[in-house]
Amino acid sequence: MNEKTILEVKDLDISFRTNAGIIHAIRGVNIDLQKGETVAIVGESGSGKSVTMKAVAGLMDANATVNRGQVLYRCAEDGKEEVIDLLTLSKKELRRRINGRHISMVFQDPMTSLDPTMPVGKQIMEGMLLHGGMNAAQAKARALELMNLVGITDAEHRMKYYPHQFSGGMRQRVVIAIALSGDPDILICDEPTTALDVTIQAKILELIKDIQNRMGLSVIYITHDLGVVAKVADYVNVMYAGKIVEVGNVNEIFYDPKHPYTWGLLSAMPDLDTDDDRLYSIPGSPPNLLHEPVGDAFAARNAYAMRIDEKAEPPMFKISDTHYAATWLLHPDAPKVEMPPELKARLERARKEAEKYI
Numbered sequence: 001m002n003e004k005t006i007l008e009v010k011d012l013d014i015s016f017r018t019n020a021g022i023i024h025a026i027r028g029v030n031i032d033l034q035k036g037e038t039v040a041i042v043g044e045s046g047s048g049k050s051v052t053m054k055a056v057a058g059l060m061d062a063n064a065t066v067n068r069g070q071v072l073y074r075c076a077e078d079g080k081e082e083v084i085d086l087l088t089l090s091k092k093e094l095r096r097r098i099n100g101r102h103i104s105m106v107f108q109d110p111m112t113s114l115d116p117t118m119p120v121g122k123q124i125m126e127g128m129l130l131h132g133g134m135n136a137a138q139a140k141a142r143a144l145e146l147m148n149l150v151g152i153t154d155a156e157h158r159m160k161y162y163p164h165q166f167s168g169g170m171r172q173r174v175v176i177a178i179a180l181s182g183d184p185d186i187l188i189c190d191e192p193t194t195a196l197d198v199t200i201q202a203k204i205l206e207l208i209k210d211i212q213n214r215m216g217l218s219v220i221y222i223t224h225d226l227g228v229v230a231k232v233a234d235y236v237n238v239m240y241a242g243k244i245v246e247v248g249n250v251n252e253i254f255y256d257p258k259h260p261y262t263w264g265l266l267s268a269m270p271d272l273d274t275d276d277d278r279l280y281s282i283p284g285s286p287p288n289l290l291h292e293p294v295g296d297a298f299a300a301r302n303a304y305a306m307r308i309d310e311k312a313e314p315p316m317f318k319i320s321d322t323h324y325a326a327t328w329l330l331h332p333d334a335p336k337v338e339m340p341p342e343l344k345a346r347l348e349r350a351r352k353e354a355e356k357y358i
Contacts, residue, residue: 001072001083003168006218007033007056007186010302012069014055023289029069032235033186033218040221040250042265043239049222052239053188056086056220057105057271058094070127076185100127100182106208109193110171112144113178114163120174121147121159127181139325146177149214151207165274169200180211187212190222205231220272226269230254233320241287241297247316248323255347257339258325267343296328304337306327 001008014026017225026048033039052062055069071086077097086098107113115123125139134142140159141314147155150173163171172192177188189208193201209232212219221232224319229236229250236253238246238261257263285303287293296302299309308328311317317330329337338344 001074003049004034005032006074007031007051007154007220008033008070008072009056010070012052012055012071012207013067013356014051014060014069015059015065015067017063017065018290021290024292025289026055027292029239029242029244031237031244033220035185035218036216037234038212038219038221038232039235039237040223040233040321041237041239042223042226042229044224044282044286047239048242049239050190053105053190053220053222053349057103057188058086058089058099059105064161073098073102073186096131098181100131100184102182102184103188103356104179104182104184105188106172106175106179108194110175110195111163113175114171116163117222119160119162120166124159124174124177124181132182142181143177145278146180147174149180149211150174150177151203152177167200168196169204172196172200172204176204176208176211180215182216184217186218186220188220188222192221193225193228202231208232226254226265238265242289242292243277243297243326245298245327246325248319248325252317252320252323254273255351256319256323258319258323258330259327260304260329262325263339263343264301266347267340296326306334 009029009031010028012026016023016025019322029048029052031039031041041052042244043049047130055066065202066087070088071084073084075082075084084095085128088097114120121143128134128142129136143159144155147159150184152158152170152173168176192208193204205228211217221228223229233250235249236247237244238253240261244256246253246262253262257266267280268282270279278285282301287297295311296309299305302309306328314326314328316324316326318324328334
């Protein structure tokens with residue numbers, strides 16, 4: 001763990017006990033987050049994105065078992081720095097020392113994140129009164145600051161409102177204000193714009209980016225929306241069946257992807273400039289992790305799968321210092337396979353469009 005790294009997930013492996021059997025949901029995940037940077041974790045529903053970050057935040061379900069791994073967090077308190085393995089802390093210690101104060105989470109549905117029976121001002125103040133050592137006057141002043149920071153006007157009056165008196169976008173701003181109330185180092189955003197319409201999505205993403213720059217936050221986005229990733233991320237982790245299958249900076253993942261699953265995700269994005277009126281979808285379904293797949297978990301859905309994909313799991317092949325992908329297509333002895341020409345043309349159009357705004 002170097003000096004710039006604030007969070008490092010190392011070889012994380014998690015199973016869940018269910019009535020149907022043991023589900024091996026997270027299978028050796030590695031993620032790095034640097035101070036001040038934004039990392040996105042992208043993949044289909046059920047790929048393990050939220051479970052991985054819930055392990056970081058200490059929000060694991062009772063039927064979860066961590067088989068191995070570490071979640072190393074560089075904690076700065078009272079002028080001292082120490083590296084803590086969050087998995088070694090009890091839930092009580094996590095709540096007291098870490099949650100809210102150092103690592104906060106913004107969830108996708110603000111209606112389930114907010115208490116409908118309590119004014120929003122009290123909900124923003126709650127953590128500051130319980131954990132921040134503030135009195136009521138100090139907490140109120142800070143709550144007003146945060147409401148203004150997240151773009152809620154007439155904060156003095158509106159802090160007496162209940163959640164149902166706000167629109168969806170405003171409720172999400174309240175949730176962000178609550179997450180920021182403990183001055184965290186890391187903000188985990190779990191699909192923060194899913195329940196919002198497109199114009200409000202853009203405003204919330206801009207808001208989080210602006211707050212990140214002002215407060216020096218490190219941000220992790222959990223999303224299936226590659227459009228969101230393109231707008232916010234410095235680095236991208238592509239997740240499939242409980243594993244990271246490709247990692248790189250945002251340009252490498254968007255303009256030079258190497259894993260067939262990443263090709264499929266990018267091809268499934270709507271494109272107004274294509275001549276084809278059909279919307280591409282990746283064939284088949286993700287594997288059932290009650291029965292752990294042998295070899296490459298993506299093999300059954302991969303048009304370029306080879307015999308070895310059914311027998312052995314591919315390692316992470318190095319493409320550059322920042323770009324790695326777990327596919328046997330990158331083995332020196334594998335046949336040369338290029339990304340589909342339609343996708344190549346689309347990414348080239350996207351690159352030219354992006355260059356106009358740089």
